[in-house]
Every structure is written in structure tokens, then in C-alpha cells.
Amino acid sequence: MKELNDKLQHQENELKDTRDKFSAYRDEMNDTEIRIESLTLDLEMAEEKLETITLENTTLKEKYEEAKLELDIIKTELEINGPNQVANGIQKKVDDERIIKMEQALIKLRDLTVTKQTENDKLKKESEILEHKVKVLTKENENAKTDITTMQSTIADLKEQV
Secondary structure, eight states: OHHHHHHHHHHHHHHHHHHHHHHHHHHHHHHHHHHHHHHHHHHHHHHHHHHHHHHHHHHHHHHHHHHHHHHHHHHHHHHHHHHHHSSOHHHHHHHHHHHHHHHHHHHHHHHHHHHHHHHHHHHHHHHHHHHHHHHHHHHHHHHHHHHHHHHHHHHHHHHHHO
8 A cells, every 4th residue: 555655656746747847848938939929020120121221222223323324424425525615614624523523422322322232131131040040949839839748648648547
């Protein structure tokens, strides 16, 4: 009889330990699920920001091309008309200053485009990292669910033995 009581006590202790582990594991899975949701939100925000920056980048490229075309037109007009055809020296000076300003504007637009492209690439990389994290956490969550099912089965078996 004592042996049966000892065996029963041992099985009850195992059942309690298994329940404690299961409870701790469930808490951990809840935390993991919260982390997955947080990372998913971060990913969505990064994708939206990437979309915005991509649109800005496209707009800046268009402005750059327009300014470049305008500069080419001005240069062509000066070449066709020649410096002798310019009404006077003042007009030529104004045109030269305008060309210099446009070249500077083009350089600024180019630099801004490069900066935006760099930010765009950085956001793409962050997005990929977040997607990877979500996949890993999703896999962990699936593994956890499998472990929970196994533990529930073990608990049921222990209850039957008791």
C-alpha cells in the first residue's frame, strides 16, 4: 500500500511539474505572439515608409531630368546663336549665371536622389530583416504549439495513470 501511495505521490509530482512547465511555456508563447504582432506592425510601417521614399525618389528623378533638359536647351541655344549673337555682354553674363545656378541645382538634385536611394535601400534591407524575424517567430510559434499538444497528451496520459 505504501508503495502505491509513493508511486501515486510521484506521479502527482510529475503531473504538477508538467503543468508548471506547460503554464510557463504558454506564457512564453503569449510573449512570442505579442513580439510577432509588434514586428509585423514594424514591418508594415517600414513598407509604408519605403513606399513614400520611393515615390519621393521618383519625383526627384523627374525634376532632375527636367532641369537637365532645360540646361541642355540653354547650352544648345548659346551654341547655335553663338556668343557674337548675344545682344550684349550683360545678357551673356546673366545666362552664364543662370547656367551655373542650374548646374548647382542639378548637383543638389542628384545628391538628394542618391541620399533618398540610400534611404530606400536601407528601408528595403530593414524590411527584409523584419520579414525574416517574423518567419522565425512564426516557426517558433508553430513549434511551440506542437510542444503544447505533446504536453497536453502527456498530461492526459498521466491523468489516466493516476
